[in-house]
Amino acid sequence: MRDRRTRDKRARVLSVVDQLVAENEPVTFTGVARAANVSHWLVYAEGVREHIEAARHRQGRAAASGARAGAKEPVGWKLEKQLLQEDNRRLREEVGRLKAAVRRSLGQQLDQFGAADLGTRVDELTAENQRLQAERDDALARVKELTAQLSEVQDDLASARISLRRMIRAENAP
Incomplete structure (x- = not known):
């Protein structure tokens, strides 16, 4: 049962990688993990990591021969950076909300006394x-x-x- 689920997840990851390559979308570890709805460790697991790296390498060669040949950043870094920035923004907002809730709670406790x-x-x-x-x-x-x-x-x-x-x-x- 567990082996079947693992195979299904790996197949889903490989399918997502092939789909991203076909749509000429940047292939990143984080992007693949999110699109396939699997954990990050799985996309770095042996057998899956090599497939993703190969797709990234193919995209890198295609970009090098194309219009982005002069780009200094590897393909997918911009997307990876954008995803990380969105995560950081969301986490900062959550921290701000939690801090405000703690302040309100402490204020109410002090008002009671x-x-x-x-x-x-x-x-x-x-x-x-x-x-x-x-x-x-x-x-x-x-x-x-x-x-x-x-x-x-x-x-x-x-x-x-x-x-x-x-x-x-x-x-x-x-």
Whole structure:
């Protein structure tokens, strides 16, 4: 199935090349790919490329003997150049449209957040920040207080253990 499609595409390319030569139209890789509705890699594939180059060579020899014998550019370059310029123009227009759409979208997003809304939000965040700092300071003071109590309790415990050991020794003494 795939081989048949490949053969059909190659045959279509060769037919287009023969048609362009018969109509005395310039044969270019891009022009052939577009006219045959195939990818660019196919027109450069082995077996197809040689056929296109041969047609271009024949056209070049015919032009050399004809009125365009003094032309510096090979046949088809003007068409290739024109096609590329059209593609570039189309792509530039598309880039311009996309840039404008992005600008409009960003503008709408910025309009949604007015200066008054942003000021209110900043005030809210500032108040929340101050509240959290106060909570942190209270928690640190509580930790300091509990650390002091723990130290005091540990000292009391150590003293009680020492007293208990002395009492046990005194009881066990003869």
